[in-house]
Amino acid sequence: MAGVGFRRWAQALSKGKGSGISALLSGCRAASGLSKDSLPGPYPKTPEERAAAAKKYNMRVEDYEPYPDNGEGFGDYPKLPDRSQQERDPWYQWDHPDLRRNWGEPMHWDFDMYIRNRVDTSPSPVSWSTMCKQLFGFIGFMLFMFYVGEKFPAYQPVVSTHLNARILFSLFFCWCFFLTVTIFSSFKMAGSSFF
Amino acid sequence: MADYREAPLATRPKTLDPNEYFNLSPEQRRAEEARGALRANLKRQYQLQLNNPHRKELIEDPALTRWVYARGNPYAHFRPTNKTSLLGAMFGVVPLFALYYIFKTDRV
Numbered sequence: 670m671a672g673v674g675f676r677r678w679a680q681a682l683s684k685g686k687g688s689g690i691s692a693l694l695s696g697c698r699a700a701s702g703l704s705k706d707s708l709p710g711p712y713p714k715t716p717e718e719r720a721a722a723a724k725k726y727n728m729r730v731e732d733y734e735p736y737p738d739n740g741e742g743f744g745d746y747p748k749l750p751d752r753s754q755q756e757r758d759p760w761y762q763w764d765h766p767d768l769r770r771n772w773g774e775p776m777h778w779d780f781d782m783y784i785r786n787r788v789d790t791s792p793s794p795v796s797w798s799t800m801c802k803q804l805f806g807f808i809g810f811m812l813f814m815f816y817v818g819e820k821f822p823a824y825q826p827v828v829s830t831h832l833n834a835r836i837l838f839s840l841f842f843c844w845c846f847f848l849t850v851t852i853f854s855s856f857k858m859a860g861s862s863f864f
Numbered sequence: 865m866a867d868y869r870e871a872p873l874a875t876r877p878k879t880l881d882p883n884e885y886f887n888l889s890p891e892q893r894r895a896e897e898a899r900g901a902l903r904a905n906l907k908r909q910y911q912l913q914l915n916n917p918h919r920k921e922l923i924e925d926p927a928l929t930r931w932v933y934a935r936g937n938p939y940a941h942f943r944p945t946n947k948t949s950l951l952g953a954m955f956g957v958v959p960l961f962a963l964y965y966i967f968k969t970d971r972v
Contacts, residue, residue, distance in 0.1 A: 703926055709934040711941055727906060727927070729898055740945045742938025746930075756875060764910055772923070773906035776931040792877040796868040 712738040713745050722747075726775045736778075747775055753783040753790040 706725070712735060713719045722745045723733035736743035757769040764772045768784060782788050793800065828836075870876050878884060913923045942948070 702924075703929050707926060707930070709930050709937075726930070727902055729895070729902065731895065732899070740941070740943025740948050742940075742942045744934065744938075744941040746934045751873070752875065764907070771903065771906060772910035772925055773927050774903075775927055778931075778935070780931060790874045792875050793871045797871045798869055800871070 709744050709746050711744050718745075727773055728775055743778070746778060749775060749777045751777070751779075751783075751790065753785070753788055755785045755789045756791045 710722070713722045719733060719735075720730050722735070723730045726733065726747050728747060734748045735745050736748045754769045757763075759769070763769050770776070777783055783790075795803075868876070868880055875881070910923065913919060944952075
């Protein structure tokens with residue numbers, strides 16, 4: 670019983686002419702803004718309703734196609750082609766150039782998704798099969814090579830560290846010896862009275 | 865390029881689109897002219913308002929108002945069907961119980 674009553678109240682709210690608080694209180698709508706017949710309505714069932722809806726949305730009757738009536742909440746809103754705004758002519762003088770839209774033009778249901786910052790349906794420069802082959806080919810190749818590297822590791826050759834230290838020390842000793850010999854002989858040759 | 869296949873949900877380039885080359889019958893052209901007439905009428909209305917020197921307020925776009933109203937009031941045309949009930953259950957009811965169960969049982 671309470672469930673039925675609650676549903677009735679919710680339906681009355683949603684079907685009411687008002688919006689928000691005004692619907693709750695008075696059931697009336699403000700007189701400013703569009704009139705009821707130029708706002709979206711229920712799904713059009715007769716051809717006259719379709720013609721009126723097409724006229725309301727500034728479309729030709731042949732172009733007007735509402736969403737299928739399956740209770741998903743579209744009403745008589747027109748089903749426009751799913752094209753992003755990026756696809757529209759960049760050189761035409763739109764009324765709103767950043768949105769590539771003219772004033773009064775019917776907006777797609779997902780208009781805020783199809784703006785140029787977001788989803789883009791424009792044609793890809795390379796065909797789909799080429800893109801798939803390149804991407805998955807690269808990823809597959811890299812995965813395969815990493816797998817092979819795991820299976821057959823390859824390391825740098827390294828001598829023992831003790832032996833390495835002895836080699837380096839003896840090299841340094843030789844260098845010091847030759848340095849002193851060079852300095853000593855250069856002094857000798859210059860005939861200095863150092864010694 | 866003859867075997868160009870577009871990405872799913874994307875369009876073909878204009879030069880590969882058959883519409884460019886085959887939709888040239890007089891009916892098609894009349895349809896395009898009618899659409900152009902509608903567009904021109906809207907342009908005229910907008911330009912008159914835009915260039916009116918006595919205008920002090922914003923130019924209201926009824927198409928925008930209709931879009932906002934339609935997006936904001938879907939429940940007026942909502943009907944519980946199989947699909948909508950299933951969607952409602954999947955998004956509203958199942959996560960509630962599933963997340964409760966997961967948070968209660970899967971503890972670190």
